Amino acid sequence: MIAKIGRGSNLYGALAYNNVKIERGSGMILLTNRMIETPNRKYTVSQLTESFESYLVANRNTEKHTVHISLNPDPKDKVSDDQFREMAEDYMQEMGYGEQPFVVFKHTDIDRIHIHIVSVCVDEEGRKISDTFEKRRSMNLCRKIEKKYSLIPATEKEQRRNEKIFRPVEYASGDVKSQIASVIRYLPSYYKFRSLGEYNALLSLFNIAAEKTEGELSGKMKSGLLYFPLNSKGERMGHSFKASLFGKNSGLAALEDYFTKCKETLKNDASKLSLSTAILNTIRSTNNEKDFKNILTKQGINTVIRRNNNGHRYGITFVDHHSKTVWNGSHLGKEFSINSFNERWTQKIGADVKQTVDQKTEILNVEDYKDSLLDSIHPLFSFLDSPQSNHQDMSGIIDGVGGLFYLNQNEDDQELQFASRMKKRRKRNL
Numbered sequence: 001m002i003a004k005i006g007r008g009s010n011l012y013g014a015l016a017y018n019n020v021k022i023e024r025g026s027g028m029i030l031l032t033n034r035m036i037e038t039p040n041r042k043y044t045v046s047q048l049t050e051s052f053e054s055y056l057v058a059n060r061n062t063e064k065h066t067v068h069i070s071l072n073p074d075p076k077d078k079v080s081d082d083q084f085r086e087m088a089e090d091y092m093q094e095m096g097y098g099e100q101p102f103v104v105f106k107h108t109d110i111d112r113i114h115i116h117i118v119s120v121c122v123d124e125e126g127r128k129i130s131d132t133f134e135k136r137r138s139m140n141l142c143r144k145i146e147k148k149y150s151l152i153p154a155t156e157k158e159q160r161r162n163e164k165i166f167r168p169v170e171y172a173s174g175d176v177k178s179q180i181a182s183v184i185r186y187l188p189s190y191y192k193f194r195s196l197g198e199y200n201a202l203l204s205l206f207n208i209a210a211e212k213t214e215g216e217l218s219g220k221m222k223s224g225l226l227y228f229p230l231n232s233k234g235e236r237m238g239h240s241f242k243a244s245l246f247g248k249n250s251g252l253a254a255l256e257d258y259f260t261k262c263k264e265t266l267k268n269d270a271s272k273l274s275l276s277t278a279i280l281n282t283i284r285s286t287n288n289e290k291d292f293k294n295i296l297t298k299q300g301i302n303t304v305i306r307r308n309n310n311g312h313r314y315g316i317t318f319v320d321h322h323s324k325t326v327w328n329g330s331h332l333g334k335e336f337s338i339n340s341f342n343e344r345w346t347q348k349i350g351a352d353v354k355q356t357v358d359q360k361t362e363i364l365n366v367e368d369y370k371d372s373l374l375d376s377i378h379p380l381f382s383f384l385d386s387p388q389s390n391h392q393d394m395s396g397i398i399d400g401v402g403g404l405f406y407l408n409q410n411e412d413d414q415e416l417q418f419a420s421r422m423k424k425r426r427k428r429n430l
Contacts, residue, residue, distance in 0.1 A: 011065070028105070055124060102119035275325075292345075
C-alpha cells in the first residue's frame with residue numbers, strides 16, 4: 001500500500017473534489033470521525049465544511065491547514081469497505097489525527113480502488129499537529145498495515161519494477177539500445193547537473209557515456225550527441241547510438257537548455273553546503289583515494305574520478321543521491337579540485353586538514369546530514385545497494401528506499417489535475 005499526503009489551504013476545494021466523485025456515482029463516504037451528522041447520512045460540501053470551521057477559526061498561523069491523504073492498495077488486493085474503514089482509522093490514529101474531524105471517501109472510478117481522507121492539521125486550540133518525520137512514519141505505518149491486512153507489499157513491487165527499467169547497462173545481455181534508453185530518458189527528471197561533464201559522471205554509474213560530435217551538413221556546422229555503452233572498467237563497448245534514437249529530450253540542444261536551468265537553480269542550493277561538509281569530514285579522516293570513496297559511498301555520495309590513458313587523475317565529480325545533484329569538485333571550492341586531492345593523496349595528508357568552511361555558518365555534520373535526508377533518496381537507485389552490483393564505487397550506497405510513491409500509467413488523471421490546480425492557486429495567492 002502506498003500513502004500520499006498533500007497539504008494546502010483550500011479545505012472546500014479538497015472536499016468538493018471528492019464530492020464530485022460521489023455525484024458521478026464513482027465514490028462514496030465510508031466513514032466520518034468527529035463530524036456533524038446529518039439525518040440521512042448524506043452531505044453537501046457546505047455541510048462537511050461546517051465540522052472544520054471551529055478548527056480553522058482557532059488556527060493560529062498554519063498556512064497549509066488542510067491535509068488530503070490517499071491510501072492506495074495494490075490493484076490486485078481485495079479490500080472490503082470494513083477493512084478500508086479500519087485502515088483509515090489505524091492510519092489517522094498513528095499519524096496523530098485520531099482526535100481530529102475527518103471524512104473518508106472511497107473512489108471506484110479506476111481499477112485501483114482506493115480511499116481519500118480529508119482533515120485539518122490544527123487542533124481545537126489552533127495548534128499545528130506535528131508533521132516531524134511524517135514521510136518516514138507514514139512509510140513504516142504502510143508496512144504495518146500491509147502485514148495486518150495481508151496486502152501486497154509496495155516495496156517488493158517497486159523493487160521488481162526498478163530492476164527492469166533502471167539499472168546499469170550490461171553489454172553482454174544484449175538489446176543495449178533499450179537498456180540505455182531506460183536510463184537516459186529519466187535521469188533529468190530526478191537529478192540536476194550543469195554540464196556535459198557532470199552528466200557523464202552520472203551516466204557512468206550506469207555504464208554509459210555521452211560524447212559531443214560536430215560536423216558539416218548542407219554547408220552548416222551541426223553538433224549532436226552520441227551515447228556509448230561502457231563496461232565496469234569504464235571502457236567503451238560496441239558501437240555508439242545517436243541521441244535522436246532516444247527522443248529529442250536526450251539530444252544536445254535539450255540538455256544544454258537543462259544545463260542552463262540547473263545552473264540557475266543550484267546557485268544558492270543548500271545541498272552545496274551539506275555536501276561540502278560531508279566531503280570535508282571525510283577528507284579529515286582519510287589519506288587515500290580508496291578509503292575516501294568508500295566512506296562517501298556509505299553516505300550516499302558517489303565520487304567519479306576522470307583519468308587519462310596514463311592513469312593520471314585530471315578531474316573529480318560528486319554525485320549526491322540525497323539532494324539528487326551532481327557537482328564538479330571545482331564548483332564546490334578550490335579545496336575540492338582534483339589538484340588538491342592529488343596533492344593530499346600523494347603526500348598521504350590526513351587528519352591535519354584545516355576546516356575551510358566559514359566557521360560562523362551553521363553546518364550539518366555527516367550523521368545529521370545522512371539521517372535528515374535519507375527519506376528523499378529515490379527508489380530508482382535501489383539497485384546500487386544490491387550485492388550483485390559489481391560496478392566500482394557502488395557498494396552500500398543506498399538503503400531503506402521503500403515506500404516512496406511515483407507516478408505510473410494507472411495514476412488517476414483527475415487527481416493529478418486537482419493537485420496541479422491547487423499548486424497554481426497557491427502560487428497566485430503568494
